[in-house]
Amino acid sequence: MAHQTIHRHTRLSIFMHWFNAVCWFFLLLTGLGLIRNDALQVFPAWPLWMRSVFGSPETLLLSHETVGIIWAGGFLIYGILLFRQEVIPFIREILTVEIPRDSLWLITKGIQMTLGYPALEKIAEKFGFDSRIPDQGFYNVGQKLFAIPSILGGVVIALTGFIMILSQYGTVAAELVQWSIVIHFITVGLVFAGLLIHIFMAAIAKGEQPALISMFTGTVPEDYAHHHHKLWLDEIRASDAAETSPAQGNG
Amino acid sequence: MRTQLAMVIDSSTCIDCKACMVACKVENQVPEGYWRNWVKSSEPRYADVDWMDSVRPAHFQPGGCMHCSNPTCVSACPTGATYKDESDGAVKVNDRLCIGCGYCIPACPYGARYRHPTRHVVDKCDFCQHRRDRGELPACVTTCPTKARVFGDINNPKSDAAQLLKQNRSIQIVHESVNTQPNMYYLSATAPINWPVKPGKPDAMQFWKLINPSIWGVVGLNALGVLLMLGKQILMSHDKPAADNSSPEKES
Ligand code: HEM
Numbered sequence: 425m426a427h428q429t430i431h432r433h434t435r436l437s438i439f440m441h442w443f444n445a446v447c448w449f450f451l452l453l454t455g456l457g458l459i460r461n462d463a464l465q466v467f468p469a470w471p472l473w474m475r476s477v478f479g480s481p482e483t484l485l486l487s488h489e490t491v492g493i494i495w496a497g498g499f500l501i502y503g504i505l506l507f508r509q510e511v512i513p514f515i516r517e518i519l520t521v522e523i524p525r526d527s528l529w530l531i532t533k534g535i536q537m538t539l540g541y542p543a544l545e546k547i548a549e550k551f552g553f554d555s556r557i558p559d560q561g562f563y564n565v566g567q568k569l570f571a572i573p574s575i576l577g578g579v580v581i582a583l584t585g586f587i588m589i590l591s592q593y594g595t596v597a598a599e600l601v602q603w604s605i606v607i608h609f610i611t612v613g614l615v616f617a618g619l620l621i622h623i624f625m626a627a628i629a630k631g632e633q634p635a636l637i638s639m640f641t642g643t644v645p646e647d648y649a650h651h652h653h654k655l656w657l658d659e660i661r662a663s664d665a666a667e668t669s670p671a672q673g674n675g
Numbered sequence: 676m677r678t679q680l681a682m683v684i685d686s687s688t689c690i691d692c693k694a695c696m697v698a699c700k701v702e703n704q705v706p707e708g709y710w711r712n713w714v715k716s717s718e719p720r721y722a723d724v725d726w727m728d729s730v731r732p733a734h735f736q737p738g739g740c741m742h743c744s745n746p747t748c749v750s751a752c753p754t755g756a757t758y759k760d761e762s763d764g765a766v767k768v769n770d771r772l773c774i775g776c777g778y779c780i781p782a783c784p785y786g787a788r789y790r791h792p793t794r795h796v797v798d799k800c801d802f803c804q805h806r807r808d809r810g811e812l813p814a815c816v817t818t819c820p821t822k823a824r825v826f827g828d829i830n831n832p833k834s835d836a837a838q839l840l841k842q843n844r845s846i847q848i849v850h851e852s853v854n855t856q857p858n859m860y861y862l863s864a865t866a867p868i869n870w871p872v873k874p875g876k877p878d879a880m881q882f883w884k885l886i887n888p889s890i891w892g893v894v895g896l897n898a899l900g901v902l903l904m905l906g907k908q909i910l911m912s913h914d915k916p917a918a919d920n921s922s923p924e925k926e927s
Contacts, residue, residue, distance in 0.1 A: 458754050459754065460754055460755030461752065461753050461754070462750065463750065463884055463887075464883065464884065464887055471755065481755060481756075481769060481772045482769065485754075485772055485774075486771075537904050538900075538903055538907060539907070540907060588774050591774050591775050591776070592775060592795050592796070593795065594795065595792065595795065598775075598776070598777040598780075598790060598877075601774065601775065601776045601777070602776050602777065602778065602877045602879035603879045605753060605776055605879065605883070606879045606883040606886075609883065609890070610890055613891070613893065613894055614893065616894060617893045617894045617896075618897070620894070620897045620900075620901050621900065621901060624901045624904060624905070628905065629908065630908055
């Protein structure tokens with residue numbers, strides 16, 4: 425039983441995740457290299473370095489724009505073709521939040537991640553809440569709280585980027601371009617801040633390795649699912665039972 | 676010393692013929708309704724009672740981008756598309772990096788920049804780069820019938836411009852709020868001089884500057900949080916719940 429594996433991600437969604445990750449890093453590094461202004465740039469050497477790596481500032485801009493179009497275009501096609509199969513279920517999953525259970529999850533998991541279990545138990549006793557970390561569904565609320573802004577942020581980043589590209593080929597109101605730059609930057613900054621935690625939880629945090637492996641194989645071991653996403657496992661078992669029980673009854 | 680191209684202008688010889696404006700417009704294909712350079716004039720005064728003594732004819736003042744040594748437009752550009760070229764000291768626009776956001780336009784106290792309606796980038800005087808490439812002077816300089824505009828490297832003592840500056844008193848036109856250190860000099864005196872405007876920033880740029888530390892702060896805080904969690908993970912490697920009710924080992 426414990427060695428059984430459970431299907432978690434489709435091949436296409438795995439591909440889209442890593443396609444997104446590769447594009448994101450390329451766009452992040454080149455985008456940071458496009459900001460060359462003493463009052464705004466925190467790493468003044470970075471734009472100089474990026475520009476020499478790419479040969480010229482205009483090649484850097486063109487590369488950023490090209491990969492940006494491939495990234496947004498890829499998601500547009502994926503979103504249209506798999507709207508019903510993958511996009512809608514994903515959106516429904518990340519928007520399903522149960523405030524009392526999930527806020528307790530955030531508190532207990534947060535304390536455990538930073539201070540450890542002994543501290544969690546002491547704090548829980550002192551403030552009178554349950555020290556057990558509540559069960560979670562397909563995604564835990566932490567993942568959902570990253571998924572929602574990263575999807576919304578992606579849309580904002582793509583739209584503002586598109587406006588900036590458009591501005592070079594047609595007349596776009598100056599204010600629109602001016603605000604697009606700022607909103608593009610702010611959105612990337614905020615999603616990136618969340619991304620730091622996402623990458624830590626996914627690739628470094630102890631006990632999460634099966635999730636990382638599932639982002640290549642598509643499956644997780646059952647005991648991992650039980651421990652981390654119990655409500656999801658319960659659902660799968662319930663629907664399996666619903667499917668198989670009539671057959672068993674007849675046989 | 677580093678080259679600093681500049682214009683030294685004797686505005687008292689300007690006759691307001693505007694040939695420099697026409698030459699520039701034709702040479703650089705400046706679109707209708709826009710100008711890269713100009714001739715300004717002071718108000719003549721004929722209306723004084725004692726008019727015979729105080730009559731002051733209009734004074735004409737040729738001008739254009741002043742290719743400042745402290746260019747407020749360069750500080751406003753987010754990408755470095757507007758830059759001060761180290762090789763000749765001119766302020767230029769890389770039109771393949773510029774996306775036409777126009778942050779720089781209100782930043783110029785002299786109104787020397789505009790957003791090109793068909794090229795969709797910011798356009799301005801570049802001291803006729805293409806003419807200089809073939810060894811010619813800027814179109815406005817060549818055209819001027821009274822030779823009011825003298826062009827050259829003011830850091831080269833042998834240039835006409837440097838000689839003129841050395842032999843005469845000269846003034847630069849700046850707005851009181853910031854010394855842009857313009858590289859356009861007017862011999863002895865000129866008028867009008869109070870026309871530059873305070874360099875401004877679009878609301879978006881101001882907001883960006885305001886919010887920039889917070890964005891980097893949030894990124895930094897999260898990075899710190901991740902480091903803390905990493906440290907905790909390394910230091911407390913045997914961290915286990917004392918009683919884990921939902922552990923699969925117990926259930927199965
Ligand atoms: C080195 C970079 C990255 C690694 C190692 C990584 C790893 C992972 C893993 C292992 C999962 C699956 C979690 C599970 O099955 O429960 C996942 C999900 C996800 N990833 Fe990434 N990822 C990376 C970059 C990114 C980037 C750049 C984005 C978007 C900006 C992103 C957005 C997501 C989203 C939205 C999910 C869905 C679940 C969630 O919200 O956590 N990832 N990632």
